Amino acid sequence: MGIKVRLAILNFLHMGAWGAYLISMGNYFVHIGLASRIGSFYALIGIVSFFTPTIAGIIADRYIQPVRVLGLCHLLCGLGMMVLFYIGGQPDAGMYYSKMYMVYFFCIACYMGSYSLVLSVSYTLLEQENLDTVKHFPSIRVFGSIGFVVLMWITDILNYETTEKQFMLSGIISLLFFLYTFTLPICNHQKQLKHQTLREMFGLNAFGLFKNKELCIFFIFSALLGVNLQIANAYGTPYLSSFSSMAEYADSFAVKHSNILYSLSQISECGCLLLIPFFLKRFGIKAVMLLAMAAWALRFFFMGEGNPGSGLYLLILSMVVYGFAFDFFVISSSIYIDNRAPNNIRSSAQGLFWMMANGVGSSVGSMFAQSVINMNTDVEGKIDWYPSWMSFSVYALIICILFYFMFHTKVEESAESQSDIKASE
Incomplete structure (x- = not known):
């Protein structure tokens, strides 16, 4: 092959x-009486991403073959998921x-360790075959979205959405x-273990990227935009399931098969991934990021305005x-960072980006979302979803406006261009 x-x-x-399990885990916690703890579980995704x-990334750059680190992360995650399946099956x-909570902390820590490595390993192996990452990686990453959708559908069809068996499947x-x-x-990465400073030994060179104003602002906005990442994942399916209490929606497709409806988001990913090379070449990273931020604002707006009946089209638009x-x-962003980082810290740079976006961003976002949801929950536990979704939408719009005025690139990135920015020693 x-x-x-x-x-x-x-x-x-x-x-x-x-x-x-990611999209249906919230439904599972509602089912076992832990609805008020959903935010704390999804916040772990952000916390471990710190x-x-x-x-x-440091281990892969400096000590152990990246592909082996990647495999080890999934081995430990898989074993942890089996333990979570066992605990979840108890009366x-x-x-x-x-x-x-502790077992999931271990599982997601291992998984998130692999997330940025999948990107850096893919980029490295493509380049070893003299293939352009901007041109070829998006079409490869499409299969990641397909995998996500296929497993979402399997979870839904097997009725695992509210059971611990979703963890077994994972x-x-x-x-x-x-x-x-x-x-x-194997990846032909550089292992320079001799004559290293302490900073180099621990892979902290990647933090030198913050000294570049353009990259520093980019990383900060990655964290601010990362707030959005787990909001819909955590509360999307519980929101759709909440319509089951309304007679006119109880038997609707959106309520009975919320996972399948939600999978339209990942199906949309497949098409959008193929557009990335064109948009990056034609418009550059700033325009692409602005489009992403505006899309987040629309995502939450359509969720708030939609319903499983006459407003189904709005839910579909949200997906x-x-x-x-x-x-x-x-x-x-990952492609942009890969183009800007020196070769010897590429894995570390991807880890740094993911720490900002999914570490700082998602952990703050999960807690922010939980507090907004709690503020809109009455004494009987009923959630007023509309103001919650509108709050998330306004936040995304504000970030979009700030990014437009604050982020500037000296030379817009393209498929052929790579910066010579070096991390400070």
């Missing part, structure tokens, strides 16, 4: 392991909140991923614009 096909399978399994992507599983995919990494070629919101932010 060619390297593009092999990397497509890698991305399919990697995102499939997450898709098996350190695990950076640590994994009155809601009573085991603290145990489930664990199986992660273990398959671990085995698959042994079929991949469609998600492709622009996510891909034009995460994937375009």
Whole structure:
């Protein structure tokens, strides 16, 4: 098999392991009586992203072959998911909140360690075959979105949405991923272990990118935009399921198969990924990021205005614009950072970006979303969703306006251009 096909399978399994439970986990916690703790679980995604992507990147850059680090992350995650499946299967599983919390902390720490590594490994293996990452990676990453959707549908069709079996399914995919990494070629990365400063030894050179004004502002806005990442993941399906209490919507497709409806977001990703090379070449990173920010504002606005009946088209539009919101932010930013970072800290630079976007951003976003939801919850536990979604939409719009005025590139990035920015010693 060619390297593009092999990397497509890698991305399919990697995102499939997450898709098996990420969107439906909120429904599961509602089912076992932990609705008020949903935000704390999704906040863990952000919390572990403060350190695990950076640590994994440092190890991959300096000490251990990146493909082996990638496989180890999924092995540990898969085993942890099996433990979570076992705990979740106990009677009155809601009573085991603290145990489930700690096990999920371990699982998501391992998974997030692999997230940025999948990107850097893909970029490196493509370049070893003299293939342009901007041109070829988006079409490979499409299979990650396909994997996410396929596992979402399997979870829905097997009625795993409100059961612990979604964690078992994720664990199986992660273990398959671990085995698959042994079929991949090694990455020709630089291991300079002699005559290193302490800073170099711990891979802290990537933080030198903050000394460049353009990259510093970009990283800050990555964190601010990252606030949006887990909001819809955490509360999207519980929001759709909340319509089941209304007679006119109880038997609607959106309520009965919220996972399948929500998968339109990832299907939209597939199309939007293929647009990234054109948009980056034609308009540059600033315009692409502005489009992503505007899409986040529309995403939340359509969610608030929609319903499973006459407003179903608005819910569908919300799913469609998600492709622009996510891909034009995460994937375009990743390509931009890869082009700007020196070769010897590429994995560390990806880890730094993910720490800002999914670490600082998602952890703050999860807590912010939970506080907004709580403020709009009455004494009987009923949530007024409309003002919540509108608050999220206004936030995204404000970030979009600030980015327009504050971020400036001296020379817009294109598929052919790469900066010679070096991290300070």
